[in-house]
Amino acid sequence: MNELNTLIFTATPLVFAVVGETISEKAGVINLSMEGSLMLSAMAGFVIAFETNSLLLGFLAGAIVGMLVALLIAFSSIRLKLNQVAVGFVLFQLCVDLSTFLGNGHVRIAGPTVQAWSIPLLKDIPVIGPIFFEQNLLVYVSYLLVFGAWWYMFRTRPGLGLQGVGERPEAAHSRGIQVNRLRYIYTGLGGALIGIGGASYSLSVKIGWSFQHTRNLGWIALAIVIFGGWQPIRAAMGAYLFAGLLTAAQLLQEPLPDLAQVLPTIPFPLMILTLVVIYSDWLRRLTDRFPTLRAVFAGEPPTAIGTVFETD
Amino acid sequence: GEDTSETTAAPATTTTASSAEPLKFGMILVGPQNDRGWSQAHFEAGQYLEEQLGAEMIVLDKVNSADLPDKTVDQVAQDMINRGAQLVFLTSDDMRDGALLAAELNPTVPMIWSSGDSAWAEGEAPAPFDNLGNIMGRMEFGKMIAGCAAGLTTQTGSIAYLGPLINDETRRLVNSAFLGASYCWENYRGETTPLEFTVNWIGFWFNIPGFTLDPTQVANGFLDAGADVIISGIDTTEALDVAGQAADAGESVWALPYDFDGACELKPEICLGVPYFNWGPAYLEVAQSVIDGTFTATWQWNGPDWTDLNNKETTAIGFVKGDGLSADNASTLDQFIAGLADGSINPLVGPLNYQDGSTYLADGETATDQQIWYTKQLLEGVTGPSE
Amino acid sequence: MSLELRDIHKHFGPVRANDGINLTVEAGTMHGLLGENGAGKSTLMKVLSGFHAPDSGEIILDGKHIRASSPQDAIGHGIGMLHQDPLVFLPFSVIDNFLLQSPGGLRLDRRSARREFEEVCERFQFSLDPSASTRSLTVGERQQLEIARLLWLGARVLILDEPTTGISAPQRVKLFATLRALAEEGMSVIFVSHKLEEVEELCQRVTVMRQGKVVGHAEMPTPASQLVEMMFGAPVEVEAAQPIELGDPLLRVKDLSVEERLLSIEALSLDVRGGEVIGLAGLGGSGQNTFMRAVAGLVSPAGGEITLDGKQIAGLPYRDLLDVGIQYLPAGRLEEGLVQGLSITEHFVLSDPDTPFFVDWDAAAEHAARAVTANFIKGRADSNAEELSGGNMQRLLLAMLRPGLRLLMMEHPTRGLDIESANWVWSQLLSRREDGTAIIFASVDLDELLRYSNRILVFFSGRVISEVNASDTDVEELGFLIGGKVREQQ
Amino acid sequence: MSWMRPLGRVLIPIVGAMAFAILLLLLAGANPFEALGLLVEGSVGSAANLSDTLTAWVTMVLAAAGLVVTFRAGLWNIGVEGQVIAGSIAAAFAARTIEGPVAVMIILTMLAGLIGGGLWGLLAGTLRVYGKVNEIFGGLGLTFVATSLTTYLIIGPWKKAGVASTGGTDPFPRDSWLPTIGTLRVSIVAVIVAALAVVAVYFMMRGTRFGLRLKAVGQNLRSAVLFGIPNKRYLLLAFIIGGALAGLAGTIRVTGFHHKLVPTPSGAHGYLGILIVLLAGFQAKWIAPIAFFFAAIAVGASQLPLQMEVDSSLGGILRGVLVLFVLLFGGWQARRAGARLVADAAPPVVPATPGGEG
Ligand SMILES: Nc1ncnc2c1ncn2[C@@H]1O[C@H](COP(=O)(O)OP(=O)(O)OP(=O)(O)O)[C@@H](O)[C@H]1O
Ligand SMILES: Nc1ncnc2c1ncn2[C@@H]1O[C@H](COP(=O)(O)OP(=O)(O)OP(=O)(O)O)[C@@H](O)[C@H]1O
Numbered sequence A: 001m002n003e004l005n006t007l008i009f010t011a012t013p014l015v016f017a018v019v020g021e022t023i024s025e026k027a028g029v030i031n032l033s034m035e036g037s038l039m040l041s042a043m044a045g046f047v048i049a050f051e052t053n054s055l056l057l058g059f060l061a062g063a064i065v066g067m068l069v070a071l072l073i074a075f076s077s078i079r080l081k082l083n084q085v086a087v088g089f090v091l092f093q094l095c096v097d098l099s100t101f102l103g104n105g106h107v108r109i110a111g112p113t114v115q116a117w118s119i120p121l122l123k124d125i126p127v128i129g130p131i132f133f134e135q136n137l138l139v140y141v142s143y144l145l146v147f148g149a150w151w152y153m154f155r156t157r158p159g160l161g162l163q164g165v166g167e168r169p170e171a172a173h174s175r176g177i178q179v180n181r182l183r184y185i186y187t188g189l190g191g192a193l194i195g196i197g198g199a200s201y202s203l204s205v206k207i208g209w210s211f212q213h214t215r216n217l218g219w220i221a222l223a224i225v226i227f228g229g230w231q232p233i234r235a236a237m238g239a240y241l242f243a244g245l246l247t248a249a250q251l252l253q254e255p256l257p258d259l260a261q262v263l264p265t266i267p268f269p270l271m272i273l274t275l276v277v278i279y280s281d282w283l284r285r286l287t288d289r290f291p292t293l294r295a296v297f298a299g300e301p302p303t304a305i306g307t308v309f310e311t312d
Numbered sequence B: 001g002e003d004t005s006e007t008t009a010a011p012a013t014t015t016t017a018s019s020a021e022p023l024k025f026g027m028i029l030v031g032p033q034n035d036r037g038w039s040q041a042h043f044e045a046g047q048y049l050e051e052q053l054g055a056e057m058i059v060l061d062k063v064n065s066a067d068l069p070d071k072t073v074d075q076v077a078q079d080m081i082n083r084g085a086q087l088v089f090l091t092s093d094d095m096r097d098g099a100l101l102a103a104e105l106n107p108t109v110p111m112i113w114s115s116g117d118s119a120w121a122e123g124e125a126p127a128p129f130d131n132l133g134n135i136m137g138r139m140e141f142g143k144m145i146a147g148c149a150a151g152l153t154t155q156t157g158s159i160a161y162l163g164p165l166i167n168d169e170t171r172r173l174v175n176s177a178f179l180g181a182s183y184c185w186e187n188y189r190g191e192t193t194p195l196e197f198t199v200n201w202i203g204f205w206f207n208i209p210g211f212t213l214d215p216t217q218v219a220n221g222f223l224d225a226g227a228d229v230i231i232s233g234i235d236t237t238e239a240l241d242v243a244g245q246a247a248d249a250g251e252s253v254w255a256l257p258y259d260f261d262g263a264c265e266l267k268p269e270i271c272l273g274v275p276y277f278n279w280g281p282a283y284l285e286v287a288q289s290v291i292d293g294t295f296t297a298t299w300q301w302n303g304p305d306w307t308d309l310n311n312k313e314t315t316a317i318g319f320v321k322g323d324g325l326s327a328d329n330a331s332t333l334d335q336f337i338a339g340l341a342d343g344s345i346n347p348l349v350g351p352l353n354y355q356d357g358s359t360y361l362a363d364g365e366t367a368t369d370q371q372i373w374y375t376k377q378l379l380e381g382v383t384g385p386s387e
Numbered sequence C: 001m002s003l004e005l006r007d008i009h010k011h012f013g014p015v016r017a018n019d020g021i022n023l024t025v026e027a028g029t030m031h032g033l034l035g036e037n038g039a040g041k042s043t044l045m046k047v048l049s050g051f052h053a054p055d056s057g058e059i060i061l062d063g064k065h066i067r068a069s070s071p072q073d074a075i076g077h078g079i080g081m082l083h084q085d086p087l088v089f090l091p092f093s094v095i096d097n098f099l100l101q102s103p104g105g106l107r108l109d110r111r112s113a114r115r116e117f118e119e120v121c122e123r124f125q126f127s128l129d130p131s132a133s134t135r136s137l138t139v140g141e142r143q144q145l146e147i148a149r150l151l152w153l154g155a156r157v158l159i160l161d162e163p164t165t166g167i168s169a170p171q172r173v174k175l176f177a178t179l180r181a182l183a184e185e186g187m188s189v190i191f192v193s194h195k196l197e198e199v200e201e202l203c204q205r206v207t208v209m210r211q212g213k214v215v216g217h218a219e220m221p222t223p224a225s226q227l228v229e230m231m232f233g234a235p236v237e238v239e240a241a242q243p244i245e246l247g248d249p250l251l252r253v254k255d256l257s258v259e260e261r262l263l264s265i266e267a268l269s270l271d272v273r274g275g276e277v278i279g280l281a282g283l284g285g286s287g288q289n290t291f292m293r294a295v296a297g298l299v300s301p302a303g304g305e306i307t308l309d310g311k312q313i314a315g316l317p318y319r320d321l322l323d324v325g326i327q328y329l330p331a332g333r334l335e336e337g338l339v340q341g342l343s344i345t346e347h348f349v350l351s352d353p354d355t356p357f358f359v360d361w362d363a364a365a366e367h368a369a370r371a372v373t374a375n376f377i378k379g380r381a382d383s384n385a386e387e388l389s390g391g392n393m394q395r396l397l398l399a400m401l402r403p404g405l406r407l408l409m410m411e412h413p414t415r416g417l418d419i420e421s422a423n424w425v426w427s428q429l430l431s432r433r434e435d436g437t438a439i440i441f442a443s444v445d446l447d448e449l450l451r452y453s454n455r456i457l458v459f460f461s462g463r464v465i466s467e468v469n470a471s472d473t474d475v476e477e478l479g480f481l482i483g484g485k486v487r488e489q490q
Numbered sequence D: 001m002s003w004m005r006p007l008g009r010v011l012i013p014i015v016g017a018m019a020f021a022i023l024l025l026l027l028a029g030a031n032p033f034e035a036l037g038l039l040v041e042g043s044v045g046s047a048a049n050l051s052d053t054l055t056a057w058v059t060m061v062l063a064a065a066g067l068v069v070t071f072r073a074g075l076w077n078i079g080v081e082g083q084v085i086a087g088s089i090a091a092a093f094a095a096r097t098i099e100g101p102v103a104v105m106i107i108l109t110m111l112a113g114l115i116g117g118g119l120w121g122l123l124a125g126t127l128r129v130y131g132k133v134n135e136i137f138g139g140l141g142l143t144f145v146a147t148s149l150t151t152y153l154i155i156g157p158w159k160k161a162g163v164a165s166t167g168g169t170d171p172f173p174r175d176s177w178l179p180t181i182g183t184l185r186v187s188i189v190a191v192i193v194a195a196l197a198v199v200a201v202y203f204m205m206r207g208t209r210f211g212l213r214l215k216a217v218g219q220n221l222r223s224a225v226l227f228g229i230p231n232k233r234y235l236l237l238a239f240i241i242g243g244a245l246a247g248l249a250g251t252i253r254v255t256g257f258h259h260k261l262v263p264t265p266s267g268a269h270g271y272l273g274i275l276i277v278l279l280a281g282f283q284a285k286w287i288a289p290i291a292f293f294f295a296a297i298a299v300g301a302s303q304l305p306l307q308m309e310v311d312s313s314l315g316g317i318l319r320g321v322l323v324l325f326v327l328l329f330g331g332w333q334a335r336r337a338g339a340r341l342v343a344d345a346a347p348p349v350v351p352a353t354p355g356g357e358g
């Protein structure tokens, strides 16, 4: 019970990050800088919140940092025709070092944190209430985000366009979609969400700032996006699963001491396994036979991910 | 560069610093110098030396293979010596190999490997370098006091220990905290149900997400499982952060950070206190001996100044009480400390069993330094893996 | 709706794809657009539909100047384009394809869209399942989907860029009927094609382009030879295939079966003799290509025997078959045949089985330069493959064929080629017969099949439903065989 | 001159990156010229510093040389980091279990590293070729698996007697340390091995049928099949060669630098190799000088906190900004020239999609 409450709580920053990356990749832009931009925005979020004593400004700063990094990737891909992986990779390293350099004056000091706030009525629902509704505002926003992103992507007209842009940009263009403009918008939005995820670490879950405060969490988020098959709800489930693995690691330490330290890396083998299964002939045959299963299992990446689209 | 090892032959004890120039010493830290924990405690001891002696510190932090991949510990020591360091502090258990190599390559330069046992002739792994000494504080007392504060405060009778990696030192400290907590729980509060005392290890001295367990998650897990006091054994302050959040949300929980005397400042109102290292006096003594040309490599395991636990001039370890400790409990804790000081209380007396039921200390047996330093298992009554 | 294009210019780098184009299309007519490869037809149509922004020029619709600088504007003005390769989204369902970027509010109402989609389909007798996956549609069905969508969006000018290259004869008949019905309703249709007989059949007027310029207009009917002369500046002779003495039995396929995701081939048998030309006919995706790929070792057969000169070759990979004299040329010239980023020289080095481990680049460049001249490839030895036009890519591919082949298999040897290039391709292929090389090719061009094949195998859904001698049949009969009519009658 | 343009392409971004670093230093209240001077002095200012720089250079060069091969085959081998680690583990295994004279140990540990790295590369390759798992994600995942394995070995089976410390294993016997000259830390053997590797890769890519075929595979798998190239074999071979060279780098990290297995034996040199190759435009001939520059920054930056109160992450910032500026500037130039993309040499990022039509 309590454990589930904690699980939801600690997974929340990852939820923001994986939904953000999912949106960006759906539009065809892979933001490989996530490890770095998550860290830099965690730093920026904390420093700004500390200096201004305003949580709101802290989150805003995180969002802006994440968005700027993402827009730089979009710009170099769209305008300069550079490879997204190359630029993303460089930005990953740069952002990590920048976070250390710029954040050095604000290490391990107490700053503002997001306070818990239970939702009146809802928190009294048996079983569910204490798990989902005795949290903080950030967590509630993450619920809305996950369902909102899912609804937007799969149930709305612009959402269909978003998918089209990442799937076959020239076809989207021929229908009058402004492909590159949408790529800027969605990549920027995705980056902002990654930034909010970073700030959620330093302001809510792993409060404060320290050297490489969110190390490896960006890579884990990247793995979860794939595990989530480019669908927001499944990606969020992946984030919760990761938090669950951490809890399990703790509970299993006594009976299986050797396993405990291995569990946190499980998202990576899991991601590989997911990819193997997604692409297996076996799954393809299964979903050919039962098309309804496709929504559950399928998880093909957007076809045009990582590519440059030129109109002329 | 000029290589000091070329002058060889002369024993370390003959190295004399000219009294005209201030002493230069190197300080090699394993973590960030502002970690509010282990590394910062050493760093501030270095600043203390600068103050006291007008000495000059050459410091490098984050010296571990992940954060400083292109220098090894011995190379860093060499760099410092090349820059004129006449004494080098290597301040982590992790630096053993680098310390031994640096000592071998620079036989005339005095060095201290803190928390190590290489200069302990009666230890398990003495090393033959007469320029490499060891300094460590008797933190088992600090942890007993911390444990006592926890035992006095807990409402649920369940205390958790946020452990780093598992070795002799960390087992020693967990056991001490457990003994302190049980003593105070039973003797001052008169409880008869045994205290629940759980330890989870994160796998390293501090958090590396993805490889170690996440201390935030572990600390939250402790609270979820019903513990209301968390004793931290890691270099950083997550236990206090997490307990602070829970307290903000209205829960009655407390925490005790570790290593650094200022650690409570992050969340004073639920901090029961912090056992910390005060490396200054011992380091000062060593530095002075280098200046005087009387340095000898010894193994020091320094205890607290029982007359004033927080006298920065004299004590090797200390304990600062936190605002979270009630006035009643604070005075009870003082009673406990006084008992430790005069020897009337010694939790490290048998009968004590290891977790597997084997005897650690027979009935009435008092632990020797070797038995304390080389603790092989957690004690019976502690929940959590021993290795 | 009448349409006028005035002085359209569009260049790509140094290439002047459209160089001052003037064109008028009257309301309710079907207008043909002809021209050799690279003449600039597609570019002009993309400009008209807003896909490309022109460098300069005017578009006048019903007397009003419009700025169709984006596809959105063009659709708003009622101009819709069906691209040569229908621009649909394969992973989506048919209905989602239909809805993508349709006007309307935030929420997608798939149910009412379905109703409207079904109405449109009914009007033109398309049978498309709205919930099917687009990937499972044939090229013809994808075209229908696009046409339905464009009409639903209110297109008044419909542009079709080589719509018949990927579809079967019955599908073509249906498409033409649809287009006629639309023209009768007052819609203007622009029809781009290389096939004169199609233009003759449909269009009232034609415009001919060459090297980015309009070289003439003609009212139909105009004799084909005159159109060809306008297109190429000189008359083009189509030589008939000379009959040839067939050699010994060469390839024997017995009870071949292949299992693929969307198609399986069952118990297919075929004997081919040296010098024989076998045409494979059928709807796209009926198994012709899979069959050839199985013989070439690119797809592993599930059962059956394949022998070449009496030797078992089933299950051998393609690279081993190359050494015994089997070669295969795919339809996707740049996608599967050539390597983007490699020069012509590098291509020749790659294709030469005797290249030593350490390459002598000077000698290779010389050899490549000679081959470029000998094969009339417009390009230099150091040009990269992707810089070549479609026809020149095909020339390069043919120039790289190994000498002394036993069996050559080809998908769509002249797809998208102008008549001149197509003739050259076939003259090259036919000359191979003299060394006893057998040729198997797949095509959707019935004339091509009838003109060059000895025998034609008609594929339907993974099976050979009939085998005819080319001399015993005609376009009509073949066309209906392909549509599976024979099966229905049985 | 063919080298003028690439040089110009690098010089302008260098100036830009320097300006950025100077700005940061001014913000941090430090004297920028003193800091940059320290970077130079700390990396090449003395024989000892130069030897440290060369030690770092060796592993960066080896990782980068292997990456040239995989990039040529169209593979974003971001898993190179894991391959370095796997090489370290294998070399550590050899060093811990085999006893022999120095010369024998050099050969055996290097062989072990080659095999370990090659196998780890092969693993990513198998996932890519047979499991259709894109090498970027497969490689990243395997890197973390390799790191876990290292940690597990260090605190588990290979732990120091009586201690379970993540600091590393016991030092190897001295016979398996790479021999050095005098008090300098650099090993001549290592430098020679790295130089040989980079020259071999250069000639392999430029003048051989293998290099050409690899490029064809990298540019277009499907066409390559029709040229009779054994596609899978070439992809796997590229992974093996790239992985083996990375594994050799890992070997030299543990036998020539750490002298034991530590939790992060690679020191991120695999990742740096990627930056080097990006900066080098995927060409072997630029690797050695760029790697030297990177090594100098890596080693020199440790002097910043020693001498002035500047964090050593400044070195990483300088490096990152430089690579970023080179990429951006190159892209901008190409755009202005209207020419074909500079980044065209980079393999397209197309995650393996399931076959079939489309
Ligand atoms: N996007 C583009 N970028 C560069 N050049 C282009 C582009 N599109 C077309 N071209 C060039 O413009 C010229 C005209 O091409 P276009 O596709 O319009 O010819 P076409 O008449 O449709 O030929 P085909 O009959 O082969 O389809 C050709 O030389 C072609 O290579
Ligand atoms: N149509 C395709 N689309 C994308 N990738 C392809 C395609 N065909 C082949 N490949 C890639 O090439 C790799 C090897 O293909 P293929 O099976 O044709 O090789 P091969 O030369 O026949 O090798 P082997 O004889 O060892 O099976 C596959 O793993 C796949 O990644």
Ligand SMILES: [Mg+2]
Residues within 6 Å of the ligand: C041, C042, C043, C161
């Ligand atoms: Mg065209």
Ligand SMILES: [Mg+2]
Residues within 6 Å of the ligand: C317
């Ligand atoms: Mg095969």
